[in-house]
Each structure stands twice: as structure tokens, then as C-alpha cells.
Amino acid sequence: MCAAMAFTLSEIMAARRQQQQTQRGVRGVVEVDEYSANPTQAFTFYNINQGRFQPPHVHMVDPLPHDTPKPPGYTRFVCISDTHSRTDTIQMPYGDVLLHAGDFTELGLPSEVKKFNDWLGTLPYEIKIVIAGNHELTFDQEFMADLIKQDFYYFPSASKLKPENYENVQSLLTNCIYLQDSDVTVRGFRIYGSPWQPWYYGWGFNLPRGQALLDKWNQIPDSTDILLTHCPPLGFLDWVPRKMQRVGCMELLNTIQRRVQPKLHVFGHIHEGYGMMTDGTTTFINASACTVNFQPMNPPIVFDLPNPRSS
Template sequence: MSKENPYYRNIVLKSPREVVYLEYTPSLLPPKPAADPDGTRWTRFVCVSDTHSRAFSVPDGDVLLHSGDLTNTGTVSDFEKTMQWLYGLPHPVKIIIAGNHDLTLHTEWYEREYERFHWNVGKQDIKPIMEMLKGARAQKAGIVYLEDEKYEFKVHENGKLWSVFGSPWSPEFFNWAFNYERETAEELVSKFPKTDILLTHGPAHQIFDRTNHDDLPGCQTLRARLSELRPRLHVAGHIHEAHGAHVHVWDPADDFAPPIIQNDDIVGSTNVDEPISVEVGGDVGLERTVFVNAANWPMGALARRDGVRPVFGGPGFQAVVVDLKE
């Protein structure tokens, strides 16, 4: 390993209907599983978040999922950088949401607060931003922007109809965009429908939400609601240092209790060379959720390997690849 190229580890989580590549050598990433003899196929989801107008290499796949903080502060210039990158990615379907840094997309809030953030560049025009997100070029690139919306799609002509709900909100944090007070969380989160995929910018409480200061700012109301929603895949971000993935088995004998999981529970030491393969057991008939914190900005304990800081979206902070059986 050179000091300029921190090494990749190989961390894979496996269960009968889910395969998750948390970390991998890009050139050696396996393809998604082949279709079963009965024709049942798999869909590959590539999960990113908190890219903040950065561009980096991500694996190909059927669907790209972006869980917010597309930009630094939501300027037109920021969005131009982000969208040029997204337009050029090969994924046929790209589903994106905003985060607390995408200030201009929270239009009512931005009208009140823009001078705090954009005093030096001036108030930003939302029209060209929305054109980038929803206009002809975005549609041609397969980009779907969701703001508290449900969307359904297929990646195979005769395949599964996938459903996804995307929400940009996260608990209040110094009055940034799409923040909510915890006492109003129930009103917001209760409207989330049951879907195959849930995209939220903020994580649920005690699920990949621990900060460098050992705070757990994830949403407690969302955590409680997960027992009812039980999506196949829940992708969040927001807490950069909590990047990680976990396959949870929903056990009715435990009242469908959600997991308590942080990234060091799975990854452990960052200085181990051996590959990690986690086989997720349990009754094959039980529902499972793949939980992902897909933040790509290196931060926290995982952002140092032998004293070397990984590149953006590099070792420890790669796009998380999730293969789901249809």
C-alpha cells in the first residue's frame, strides 16, 4: 500500500435475497447474481449520499440512489457541478433527494434565510436549479427528484415493480434546510407510506447515526415507524462518520424491533487485511431490511488508514452496492 493509495478492504453482507458490498476493490467487484432457473432476477442498487458537489467513480448498476446533500449550499454553481456528474453516470434510473445543505430546494425556508448563507453570492434563482433536476436533460438521464413523494419503476420489462419514497428532512440542526423540530416529527414521519425502498437524508435513531462526539442525532420517530414500514432497503446519510451497512431480520417474536447498529459493530478495526464476509441467518421467510448510511465524505475513525486520509468516495466511504432479489 502506498501513502497515496489507501487500500481497499473487502466487506460483504449476504442473505438469501440480499447481497451488500460495503467495501470492495472497484476492479474486482462481482456482478449481481444471475437470474434463478424460474426467471427471478436481481436488481443492483448503487447508494451514495452527501456528495456535496464532488464527482468520483461509482460502480455501474440498475439504479443509483442519492440520499441528499447534493451540494454544499445549493447555489446554481453547486448544482451545475453535481448534475453534470449525475447526467454522465450510466445507471438507467437515478433517484435523488435533497438534504439540509441543498438550501435553495427548501423554497419557503430559503426565502427567509438566504442572506445567512448567500450574502456573498446573492439570492439564488430556483428556476434553473429545478430545470437541472426535472428538465429534459434530467429526464433523458433517468433522473427522478423526490421531495416527500412516492415513485414506482421497473428495471426489467417483465420484472418487479419497485416502489420508493424519498424525503429530504432531518431533525433540527442549527436551522438548516429541511429541518424539523423533534416534537413535530410524528406529523411528518407518519405520512411515509410503506414502500420497497425508503430514502431519507437523516438516519433513524441508533442506526448509523453516531457522531464523532458520540451523539446519536438520528430521528427517534423514524426509528419507531420502521417497525411498521419494514422496507427492503433504507438509505440515509447526513452523519458522514457513520457510513455503514447492515442487513436486519425482522422478527415477529421480537415485535419487529429495529436494530441498534453503528459502523464499528460491523467493520471493527480499520487496519485488518482479511476480507470480511457476514452471513445473515434467520428464517428465509422473514422480512429483511438493508440499512445503509451512504455518506461519501470521509470523516471520523474510518477516514484514517495507517495515518492516510482516503480520497472522497474512496476506501471506507465508497458507494454501497446492494443487490436485491426481485
């Protein structure tokens, strides 16, 4: 094993104590992980010393066939992400609530947002919930403020926009509930949405790994039933084969497993990670519609949850 992957006995024992707490279901305070800056190393460390990402407690799940009857007393969630203005050919299944985990445009241009909103208006779901992703540049006001000051145009179409053309871009989403570090309760389920991600080239909603992202995840309420983020947590549908790297967020994983423990976590961002996994408490869905080549080939994933009992 190379030096970068060598771990001390104290590190191993600390990792095992953390794993025991997680297995007992103890909800604790989440701190920045010592391996936060290197997700691939973090995955290796925790897999070797905890078996944290190994069966039987962590395993893949086959998506539910779209024609499966919904059980009585359940709500069917239709999960999709990373449609990138390519919705024309996507066949949408029956369901009650649509969850879109971001990257619904190429650059967040107002014309793209309007097109997406028009598409949402054609869908029959009772409730539609949407978050932004790194491609929704105009939804990240600080990003746009910096972009238009640059002498070169990294994103020409977006950087030439005038502020008055995008400062209220969220208001164009009239056919859905838009969440940004906020929550909504529908059908008794508390749903929280957040667009942030570990720094990814020069796109929107980027934050450094570690405390900056943890500060965002700390806003997620403990009582969240469904978590909607654009980025994946470490080790769950976050593998990028062409780079041989894990790219998920360590702090997001720890927040989910050690504190929030939602029933469902829906995300996208990593097109190659499309699919479902579970750790026995949370079902993780990477709902990326587009493949790595930006072809909308992956069908939406449906998931049924029993309706909460009214008190």
C-alpha cells in the same frame, strides 16, 4: 446510573411490550416517543430494557465488493450520499439504479445543481433517483424565504440569490428522478424519498423532533420497498464520536420498524456513520461519500434485491 438515565418499572414494561409487537411483525400506529427529544437517552433506554440495538437481530453488514457478479433476476442499487460537489474523483461501480440520499451540493446554488446534474448525465445507470439534504438550501423554499429577510448573511452566497434564480431549482435536475415527500415505482420497487431531518444548526429541511417529523414520516406509504431519507434513524449508523451523541430520529426508526418495514433504507447526513447494518427485516445503508473532513473517500455501496414477481 445518573438520574437522567433512571427508568421506572412502568416505562420498562411498556418498552418491552413495544419490543414484543415489533418482533411479532405487527404493523401499528406510530406515536411520538417519550424519549424523542433526547436520542442518546432513547438509545440507552431501549438498549438496556429491550436489547433493541444489540446482536444477533441487529448487526453490521460488510458492503458487497463492487466486482461481485449480480445474481440473475436481481436489481443492483448503487447507493451514495453527501457528495458535496466533490464527485470528480469518485469511482462509480456497475449497477442498475442509482440512489442519492442528498447533500449533493454545498449550498444548493444553481451552479452547483447544474454541475451535479451534468455529472449524473455521464453515469450509465438506467434509473437515477435523488433527494435533497440539509445543504440543498434552495430546495427548501420556506427556509430561503426566511433567509433572504435576515439582516445578516449566515449563508452569504445563498442569501444574496434572487427568488427568480432558485424558485424552480428542481427543474435543473433533468438527468434524474427527484423525490421530495413523494414516491416512484421502478422495476417493480416502490421507492419513497424525503429530505427532512431533526433540527441541525441552521441548515435546510430542519424540523423539531417529535410530532413535526412524525407528520412527515406518516406520509411514507406502508407498501414502500426502498426508503430514501437524508437523515438516519436512531441507533443505526448515527453515532457522532466527537460529541459522544446519537443523532438519529426516534420517530423515523419507529416508523420503519413498526409500520413500513422496507427492504432497504438508504440515508447519509452523518458522515462518520458510513456503512451497513440490518435488523433482520430492513437493511440500513449510510452511504455518505464524504468523511467528517469532507473528503470523498467512502466508495458507493451496492446492494442487490430480487426483482418483485409480477402478479
